[in-house]
Amino acid sequence: MPVFESTEKMYDVLGTLFNVLASDPVVGPKYRESNIVIKFTITDPDGFIWLDRDAKVICGPADLKPTIEMTLSGDTCHQFWLQSISMPVALAKGRIKAKGPLPKVIKLLPLLKPAYAAYPGIAKKHGLPV
Amino acid sequence: MPYTELNLDLTEEHRLIKREVHDFAVEVLRPASLELDKMSPEDVTRKGSPYWQCMAQAYRNNYHTVLISDEYGGLGLDPLGVHIFWEELSYGSVGFAVSLGCSCFSSFYATLLCDDYLIEKFVLPFVNCKDASVMSCWGITEPAHGSDNLMTGTPFFRDPCACQEVRAVKKRGKWVLNGQKSAWVSNGPIASDAALFVNLDPGMGFAGGGIALVDLNQKGISRGKPLNKMGQRELPQGEIFFDDAVCPDEHMIIDPESYEAITELTLGHANATMGAYFTGVAQAAYDMAMEYSRDRVQGGKPLCQHQMVQSRLFDMFIAIETARAFSRSAMVFNMNTTPPLVQYSIASKVYCTEAAFKVTSEAVQLFGGHGLTKDAPVEKLFRDARAGMIEDGSNDSLSLAAGEMLLREVQ
Numbered sequence: 001m002p003v004f005e006s007t008e009k010m011y012d013v014l015g016t017l018f019n020v021l022a023s024d025p026v027v028g029p030k031y032r033e034s035n036i037v038i039k040f041t042i043t044d045p046d047g048f049i050w051l052d053r054d055a056k057v058i059c060g061p062a063d064l065k066p067t068i069e070m071t072l073s074g075d076t077c078h079q080f081w082l083q084s085i086s087m088p089v090a091l092a093k094g095r096i097k098a099k100g101p102l103p104k105v106i107k108l109l110p111l112l113k114p115a116y117a118a119y120p121g122i123a124k125k126h127g128l129p130v
Numbered sequence: 131m132p133y134t135e136l137n138l139d140l141t142e143e144h145r146l147i148k149r150e151v152h153d154f155a156v157e158v159l160r161p162a163s164l165e166l167d168k169m170s171p172e173d174v175t176r177k178g179s180p181y182w183q184c185m186a187q188a189y190r191n192n193y194h195t196v197l198i199s200d201e202y203g204g205l206g207l208d209p210l211g212v213h214i215f216w217e218e219l220s221y222g223s224v225g226f227a228v229s230l231g232c233s234c235f236s237s238f239y240a241t242l243l244c245d246d247y248l249i250e251k252f253v254l255p256f257v258n259c260k261d262a263s264v265m266s267c268w269g270i271t272e273p274a275h276g277s278d279n280l281m282t283g284t285p286f287f288r289d290p291c292a293c294q295e296v297r298a299v300k301k302r303g304k305w306v307l308n309g310q311k312s313a314w315v316s317n318g319p320i321a322s323d324a325a326l327f328v329n330l331d332p333g334m335g336f337a338g339g340g341i342a343l344v345d346l347n348q349k350g351i352s353r354g355k356p357l358n359k360m361g362q363r364e365l366p367q368g369e370i371f372f373d374d375a376v377c378p379d380e381h382m383i384i385d386p387e388s389y390e391a392i393t394e395l396t397l398g399h400a401n402a403t404m405g406a407y408f409t410g411v412a413q414a415a416y417d418m419a420m421e422y423s424r425d426r427v428q429g430g431k432p433l434c435q436h437q438m439v440q441s442r443l444f445d446m447f448i449a450i451e452t453a454r455a456f457s458r459s460a461m462v463f464n465m466n467t468t469p470p471l472v473q474y475s476i477a478s479k480v481y482c483t484e485a486a487f488k489v490t491s492e493a494v495q496l497f498g499g500h501g502l503t504k505d506a507p508v509e510k511l512f513r514d515a516r517a518g519m520i521e522d523g524s525n526d527s528l529s530l531a532a533g534e535m536l537l538r539e540v541q
Contacts, residue, residue, distance in 0.1 A: 092391035
């Protein structure tokens, strides 16, 4: 049984998380400055989450060209934000597959920090195991 | 004359890097590498030698940070820029290119992990260093384990019959290190820290490994004599001994759960870089041969007017253009794809080192007797290229590992 019981639930949880990130006073401007589009292709349940160049969160299909595309399962996503699996290990083991220049992926990592702090609370609020 | 650029989409930044690094390689690195080639390994590593002068100059140019994100003050080049950078640097000296490539090992891992403590401890001092005193090395090779260390994905890698000799054992919250790394560790005699590949669980064979970022200027660590070798003599290589050396727990960045995957990722990037290095070596030999063939008169006319010489130059040209096209593709693809398809990096390394060996050998042949003397730099390039077929994994062993990868892909 996947952690996210449906695509809608996943959008609800991860959409909230990404909006926290995008509205962070440090991360938001830094992300916009980097001028990139990130696409998360998530499996089980299937869905897409985008962060466009203006740090706007889009849940579902979108007609954008991603700079970085991350493909991962919903369960890996949950574990990643709970920090029970690290990005380099997940990437090296193929649990997260990344398409896009490695230097840009590395540059992105420090921007994710506020999401690590926020995710357990968001997950708990939505009744997910933490 | 510079080679014709077949990529019509090069950016202004790419062209700038290409020109700048090429000039530095020709004007600074090549003369120094020829001087260092004649020196003893001890004199090469001695403070104040041309090696240190060149490395300090490279650090001041920020060339040591080519793989470090601009987030931390590095050059943060894109994948094609990274290839161009390494090829042009190796055009002047592949030994210096390897030394600079290894200098960022600990910092590169730290940026991947994005841990504040490790960034503070390793990345910032490295990026801010301007005299080459902060320098890392890839501490993987051992007296009894060379290329077999890199046979990830094969049954051998998990066989308890063999494992890393440097052991790390946890005592009172810290890792205690014992054992020896071999004389082939690039930067080994002079590095200030190491990305050290150790064994944590011998029962798992090589897969029971871990990676520790280790301060090499501490009690319990000593170095062997710098290695006296055939090629790339400007590159300091030497043994490192661990006798109850200590590593804080937070410096053990990889454990057996992910060791094999991270080793494969490392191999993927290292071998792609080797492809770029040896394209540069081959191009340098070709340019020297072309110039010589236009000056040297034999049989009443310049060498280049003999059809056999023209045919030889054309074969060299094909090998270099193929090496460049393939190694660029492999590096750009694998720096855009995580986890990388390592078989392409290995193919690039094997192909380009063999192409460089063939081209440098043909260049020596074209120079005739002069090519066998110490007065002709092609003689050094030939020795440098020969080393490339063994360093960073022997081509034979790497081919076996890549063959397994191809089979895994279709199973």
